[in-house]
Amino acid sequence: xxxxxxxxxxxxxxxxxxxxxxxxxxxxxxxxxxxxxxxxxxxxxxxxxxxxxxxxxxxxxxxxxxxxxxxxxxxxxxxxxxxxxxxxxxxxxxxxxxxxxxxxxxxxxxxxxxxxxxxxxxxxxxxxxxxxxxxxxxxxxxxxxxxxxxxxxxxxxxxxxxxxxxxxxxxxxxxxxxxxxxxxxxxxxxxxxxx
Amino acid sequence: xxxxxxxxxxxxxxxxxxxxxxxxxxxxxxxxxxxxxxxxxxxxxxxxxxxxxxxxxxxxxxxxxxxxxxxxxxxxxxxxxxxxxxxxxxxxxxxxxx
Ligand SMILES: [Zn+2]
Numbered sequence: 001x002x003x004x005x006x007x008x009x010x011x012x013x014x015x016x017x018x019x020x021x022x023x024x025x026x027x028x029x030x031x032x033x034x035x036x037x038x039x040x041x042x043x044x045x046x047x048x049x050x051x052x053x054x055x056x057x058x059x060x061x062x063x064x065x066x067x068x069x070x071x072x073x074x075x076x077x078x079x080x081x082x083x084x085x086x087x088x089x090x091x092x093x094x095x096x097x098x099x100x101x102x103x104x105x106x107x108x109x110x111x112x113x114x115x116x117x118x119x120x121x122x123x124x125x126x127x128x129x130x131x132x133x134x135x136x137x138x139x140x141x142x143x144x145x146x147x148x149x150x151x152x153x154x155x156x157x158x159x160x161x162x163x164x165x166x167x168x169x170x171x172x173x174x175x176x177x178x179x180x181x182x183x184x185x186x187x188x189x190x191x192x193x194x195x
Numbered sequence: 196x197x198x199x200x201x202x203x204x205x206x207x208x209x210x211x212x213x214x215x216x217x218x219x220x221x222x223x224x225x226x227x228x229x230x231x232x233x234x235x236x237x238x239x240x241x242x243x244x245x246x247x248x249x250x251x252x253x254x255x256x257x258x259x260x261x262x263x264x265x266x267x268x269x270x271x272x273x274x275x276x277x278x279x280x281x282x283x284x285x286x287x288x289x290x291x292x293x
Contacts, residue, residue, distance in 0.1 A: 044280060080256035082284060136204075148203065150203075
């Protein structure tokens with residue numbers, strides 16, 4: 001596999017920034033999963049696809065729109081009817097799914113090099129994200145593990161809540177640096193640390 | 196204006212793309228019936244009130260939706276997936292307010 005370079009690199013400055021005299025309230029990092037895969041089921045094949053996700057990742061999908069789960073290494077969430085995003089720290093997820101998801105069940109699209117995963121965590125994570133996206137980030141409305149498809153100024157974003165105050169945001173790789181800079185600016189007033 | 200996507204929940208209209216009048220019925224692509232094609236392309240009800248419309252949640256789940264919107268008040272009285280087989284993917288009740 002080719003060595004992957006981060007699109008954030010010129011703007012990725014480890015350390016504390018902004019108004020952090022009273023403490024850092026936001027942690028920003030790039031999770032750099034080895035695999036990011038998009039799966040889509042043909043009509044009526046959703047249950048078989050969900051079973052294949054369980055076979056390959058060991059993750060069970062909760063019922064309902066936008067349901068998802070994460071074990072800290074692998075993550076999955078629904079982002080559209082019959083469609084799922086799966087990420088794994090390791091490479092090779094697309095090849096594993098290509099075996100499990102037969103052409104009769106649906107499709108596998110390898111986006112490992114096409115998306116950048118940015119993690120925002122901390123007590124002000126909901127607050128900062130609320131400046132970007134007009135969706136409800138409160139825990140009862142957006143439970144841990146769940147995913148949401150939305151957009152920020154036409155930059156499409158898939159967001160998975162991976163903790164009570166932690167979100168993983170998948171954005172187009174080509175827009176990732178611009179989005180990252182915006183996220184840093186938005187975090188300045190509460191103090192943020194890049195890890 | 197908010198549209199409540201059956202998959203994503205209530206979202207700002209900025210996330211949606213209007214796909215046209217939902218009352219149109221496309222003639223068979225092989226049809227030579229020019230009156231039917233003319234009606235499909237040009238004839239519109241243009242009601243002052245409830246209107247059947249097709250919207251795509253282009254900035255979200257990208258599903259196509261059948262929306263009934265009041266052209267006088269922008270009130271939206273119903274939203275459903277265009278594809279009937281997507282109905283089972285609708286947001287579960289516990290998350291209705293999401
Ligand atoms: Zn939607």
